[in-house]
Amino acid sequence: MIKISVDVMGGDYGPEVTLAGAAIAQKYLPNIHFLFYGVGEVVEPILKKYPHLVAASCFYPTESYTRMDEKPSQALRTGRGKSSMWHAIEAVKNGKADACVSAGNTGALMAMSYFCLKMMAEAERPGIAGIWPTLRGESIVLDVGATIGASASQLVDLAVMGAGMFRVLYHIEKPSVALLNVGVEAVKGLDEIKKAGIILRKVQLDGLEYKGFIEGNDIGKGTIDVVVTEGFSGNIALKVAEGTARQIAETLNITMRSSIFSYFGYLVSRSAFRKLKHKMDPDRVNGGVLLGLNGIVIKSHGGATANGFAAAIRVGYEMVSNGLLKEIATDLLLFHESKASLLDDEGKAVMNMEMV
Amino acid sequence: MIKISVDVMGGDYGPEVTLAGAAIAQKYLPNIHFLFYGVGEVVEPILKKYPHLVAASCFYPTESYTRMDEKPSQALRTGRGKSSMWHAIEAVKNGKADACVSAGNTGALMAMSYFCLKMMAEAERPGIAGIWPTLRGESIVLDVGATIGASASQLVDLAVMGAGMFRVLYHIEKPSVALLNVGVEAVKGLDEIKKAGIILRKVQLDGLEYKGFIEGNDIGKGTIDVVVTEGFSGNIALKVAEGTARQIAETLNITMRSSIFSYFGYLVSRSAFRKLKHKMDPDRVNGGVLLGLNGIVIKSHGGATANGFAAAIRVGYEMVSNGLLKEIATDLLLFHESKASLLDDEGKAVMNMEMV
Numbered sequence: 001m002i003k004i005s006v007d008v009m010g011g012d013y014g015p016e017v018t019l020a021g022a023a024i025a026q027k028y029l030p031n032i033h034f035l036f037y038g039v040g041e042v043v044e045p046i047l048k049k050y051p052h053l054v055a056a057s058c059f060y061p062t063e064s065y066t067r068m069d070e071k072p073s074q075a076l077r078t079g080r081g082k083s084s085m086w087h088a089i090e091a092v093k094n095g096k097a098d099a100c101v102s103a104g105n106t107g108a109l110m111a112m113s114y115f116c117l118k119m120m121a122e123a124e125r126p127g128i129a130g131i132w133p134t135l136r137g138e139s140i141v142l143d144v145g146a147t148i149g150a151s152a153s154q155l156v157d158l159a160v161m162g163a164g165m166f167r168v169l170y171h172i173e174k175p176s177v178a179l180l181n182v183g184v185e186a187v188k189g190l191d192e193i194k195k196a197g198i199i200l201r202k203v204q205l206d207g208l209e210y211k212g213f214i215e216g217n218d219i220g221k222g223t224i225d226v227v228v229t230e231g232f233s234g235n236i237a238l239k240v241a242e243g244t245a246r247q248i249a250e251t252l253n254i255t256m257r258s259s260i261f262s263y264f265g266y267l268v269s270r271s272a273f274r275k276l277k278h279k280m281d282p283d284r285v286n287g288g289v290l291l292g293l294n295g296i297v298i299k300s301h302g303g304a305t306a307n308g309f310a311a312a313i314r315v316g317y318e319m320v321s322n323g324l325l326k327e328i329a330t331d332l333l334l335f336h337e338s339k340a341s342l343l344d345d346e347g348k349a350v351m352n353m354e355m356v
Numbered sequence: 357m358i359k360i361s362v363d364v365m366g367g368d369y370g371p372e373v374t375l376a377g378a379a380i381a382q383k384y385l386p387n388i389h390f391l392f393y394g395v396g397e398v399v400e401p402i403l404k405k406y407p408h409l410v411a412a413s414c415f416y417p418t419e420s421y422t423r424m425d426e427k428p429s430q431a432l433r434t435g436r437g438k439s440s441m442w443h444a445i446e447a448v449k450n451g452k453a454d455a456c457v458s459a460g461n462t463g464a465l466m467a468m469s470y471f472c473l474k475m476m477a478e479a480e481r482p483g484i485a486g487i488w489p490t491l492r493g494e495s496i497v498l499d500v501g502a503t504i505g506a507s508a509s510q511l512v513d514l515a516v517m518g519a520g521m522f523r524v525l526y527h528i529e530k531p532s533v534a535l536l537n538v539g540v541e542a543v544k545g546l547d548e549i550k551k552a553g554i555i556l557r558k559v560q561l562d563g564l565e566y567k568g569f570i571e572g573n574d575i576g577k578g579t580i581d582v583v584v585t586e587g588f589s590g591n592i593a594l595k596v597a598e599g600t601a602r603q604i605a606e607t608l609n610i611t612m613r614s615s616i617f618s619y620f621g622y623l624v625s626r627s628a629f630r631k632l633k634h635k636m637d638p639d640r641v642n643g644g645v646l647l648g649l650n651g652i653v654i655k656s657h658g659g660a661t662a663n664g665f666a667a668a669i670r671v672g673y674e675m676v677s678n679g680l681l682k683e684i685a686t687d688l689l690l691f692h693e694s695k696a697s698l699l700d701d702e703g704k705a706v707m708n709m710e711m712v
Contacts (some may be wrong), residue, residue: 135603182501182591187364190504190588220603232546233589235538236581240593241574244600244699247491247576248632252608252638255628262628272611276604 001031002320004313005097007088007326009065010104013302015046016304019101021300021309022057023050029317035097037062037084041129066108068302073139076115085109092295099296099316103304106288110146112292113297120325122332123292125150127158127231128299129147129165130238131285131315134222140166141180141219141227145235146290152195153339155179155228158220159200160331161291162209162226168322169315174207178214180233196228203338207331249277283308287315296324357387358676360669361444364394365421366460367665370656371402376460377412377656377665379406383481385673391453393418393440419444422464423505424658432471441465445472445485448651455652455672460662462644466502469646469653476681477686479648481506482588483514484655485521486594487641489673490578495643497536497575497583501591502646508551509695511535511584513525515556516687517647519564524678525671528587530563531581534588552584560680561696563687605633639664643671652680 008018015038022034033056036043040061047059066075066085079086082222085104089112091097102109106128122130127143142162143150148156159177165176177200179193193213200210214224215235229237257265266273278284286308288299300312364374369395378390383396389412392399396417397432403410404630422431429521435442443458445468445665447453458465462484470482485498498518499506506514521533533556535549549569570580571594612622624628635642642664652675656668 027505047703135606148538180592182588190541216592217599217602219596220599229592230536233592236536236572236585236589237592237596240575240596241600243573243576244597245604246573248601248604250491252632255631256625258628262625264624266625266628268624269612272614272622275611275614328385 001033002029002099003033003035003097004316004320005035005037005088005091006099006313007065007085007100007102007104008036008043009084010109010302011300011309012068012103015043017304017306019043019046019050020306020307021304022313024054024306024310025313025317026053026056026311029037029314032317033057033061035088035091037091039063039065039084049154049310054255060087065319066104066106068111070105072105072109072111075105075140076111079108080115086116089113089297090145090297092236092297093117098320099298101298101300101309101313101316103300103302103309103312105302106145106299107181109297109299110290113293113295116294117295117297120294120332121294122329122336123161124157125154127161129162129289129291130234131287132219132238132241133285134220136222137224139172139219139225139227140169140290141229141238143190143229143231143234143235144238144288145231148230148232150192150230152192152199155192155230156199156203156335156339157292158242159196159208159210159228160205160224160335161328162228163205163321164328164331165289165324166206166225168324168327169259169318170225174209174324176211176223177208177226178211178224180219180227180237181213181215188200199339203335205331205335205338207327227294244266262330283311285311285316289315289319291328294325296320357389358385358455358673359389359391360392360593360676361393361447361456362529362669362673363441363456363460365398365440366465366658367656367660368424368459371399373660373662374665375399375402375406375409377660378669379409380662380666381467381669381673382409385670387402388669388673389413391416391444391447392519393443393447395419395421395440397635410508415522416443417664422460422468424461426461426464428463429468431461432467435464435468436471442468442472445469445651445653448653454676455654457654457656457669457672458514459656459658459665459668461658462501462655465653465655466646469651473649473651473653475648476650476685476688477544478685478692479517481510482646483517484647484650485518485647485683486590487643488575488594488597489641490576492532492578494526495575495578495581495583496525497585497590497594498647499587499590500586500594501587504586504588506548506586508548508555511548511586512555512559512691513648513688515552515564515582515584516561516691517684518584519561520683520687521645521675521680522581522648523563524680525674526581528581530565532567532579533564533582533584534580536575536583536593537569537571538599555695559691561687561691561694563683589656613658622658639660639703640667643668645671645675647684652676654673661712683691
């Protein structure tokens with residue numbers, strides 16, 4: 001049985017969407033069991049509408065919930081031991097749940113998860129991995145905003161964790177990995193990115209294939225499985241892609257209604273538009289994964305629909321069934337051991353290597 | 357008369373496109389005069405095809421040209437005093453031309469321009485400003501890759517230069533300006549961005565209206581005229597937007613041809629698709645502007661078509677006719693004076709202000 005704890009109150013729409021999402025997920029994920037956390041009088045009337053869900057879940061009423069606009073420090077102060085988000089995370093810590101899913105406030109989720117679950121021994125810092133729809137399928141991009149800036153070693157940690165997640169989610173033995181960099185030639189690229197590239201090339205990890213640098217316009221081609229960058233540029237990249245997709249959809253919508261001809265054409269080719277919409281649907285690939293912690297926490301988009309929330313639950317489910325944490329811990333350990341031996345052998349040569 | 361020097365050899369297609377582009381620009385830009393730089397035997401046979409262009413231009417044969425794959429340092433070493441790119445830039449320095457346009461190697465163009473024209477006294481570092489098509493029209497995003505990282509004061513310089521460019525290009529007296537930041541609440545945003553925000557709010561420059569922070573997904577909405585960020589994230593943002601647009605276009609193309617129905621619909625609504633294509637056309641808004649130098653240099657996309665190259669020429673033309681350099685120099689001076697007085701009055705309070 002795979003046990004998923006859900007912060008039922010999280011997200012822009014709360015229980016209406018999260019419970020509907022759980023009901024959808026229940027249909028296609030075998031042996032799933034839910035632990036629902038939320039404010040009793042809000043959750044119970046809605047939960048009653050889903051008798052199948054009631055049968056396969058436990059509901060734990062909580063004193064409060066974390067609002068979407070609370071600052072992380074505030075959320076931690078007021079929500080600790082009380083809010084639905086906190087309890088859903090704590091269920092993972094106590095072993096009552098295998099993974100936690102929340103559509104709530106990202107900052108609060110990050111802060112509470114970090115505080116409650118702590119970092120795994122092998123990881124230095126947490127990262128958030130996002131799933132990116134591409135021309136070929138899906139890629140993972142990380143860090144999309146857990147922290148800002150990253151050292152070479154932290155970038156390699158992200159590469160290792162992202163590759164582990166890709167293996168678990170898509171069953172590819174050796175995902176391709178690249179570091180996001182800028183292509184303007186005058187700019188030499190950040191030293192830490194170059195160093196990370198040198199380390200990845202030298203260490204030759206078993207669980208990933210390092211492919212070098214990638215530019216922003218190449219992510220969507222889907223030629224690279226795991227794209228690694230620090231959290232500031234990663235967050236901007238993810239949001240720019242979302243914004244551009246929405247911009248094009250809106251422009252398309254307006255132009256298609258700009259004349260009776262084009263609208264007729266639109267009606268005729270509606271199935272193709274539906275396909276397009278499906279392919280670019282942020283819901284379909286919903287679910288950011290908090291990596292590096294002693295537990296699996298999935299962040300759903302706040303504005304996700306029920307289908308989107310179900311997709312986030314599926315991500316958590318896959319992570320658990322395929323043993324994400326063990327994968328990542330083993331690989332991080334291997335990397336840090338190889339790094340150490342690399343430093344013994346070639347010492348400062350690698351770290352101080354002249355950057356071309 | 358407005359004199360534009362053109363690196364005829366630059367770009368993926370060289371003289372065939374750059375001269376065709378100049379011929380298009382000549383038709384709608386009154387009183388334009390060209391100074392063409394390129395290798396004689398390559399340029400002359402093509403130039404002959406455009407008698408109107410020949411009449412309104414001078415051709416200066418050069419010894420060499422800068423290749424698209426040369427490293428900036430190498431390009432500077434081998435091209436200095438010799439290549440078409442160098443001569444086109446030097447024409448601006450010598451006052452023979454008012455602005456230079458090149459579709460060549462960005463790094464080389466940046467390096468040569470910096471070396472040849474030098475920084476204007478008021479600016480600390482150069483920036484590249486990109487034009488970003490939005491739902492409402494166009495915005496300017498900078499820096500898109502001249503340098504990496506930026507201090508608070510350098511970010512404000514970029515804001516001032518970008519606003520000057522927006523005024524000159526779109527004739528808006530007080531463009532709105534925002535700083536690109538990340539919205540994940542756990543991340544407090546870079547300190548330098550916050551400081552820049554405090555400075556912009558306190559200094560209250562006449563030529564711009566500071567609106568606070570903006571996230572990556574908001575750029576495409578076009579609610580902000582000038583979006584300011586350092587060159588690494590700016591370059592990634594620009595390229596991710598391009599990549600996403602191309603990805604959607606390709607997906608749309610495939611789905612429209614996926615059945616006879618949808619293809620028929622596509623044919624019927626072709627005019628709407630053409631409108632969409634026009635709106636999202638990178639050519640239409642082609643032309644990155646190198647800001648902060650003692651001269652106007654425009655970078656066209658390497659892969660621009662003749663229409664795209666003409667658009668880049670138009671950007672240079674507008675910059676000259678509306679006195680970009682003077683605008684920017686005056687505003688930078690004003691900013692640095694106000695900043696100094698601000699520091700006198702409130703001293704370290706601003707600079708060390710606690711970041712919330």
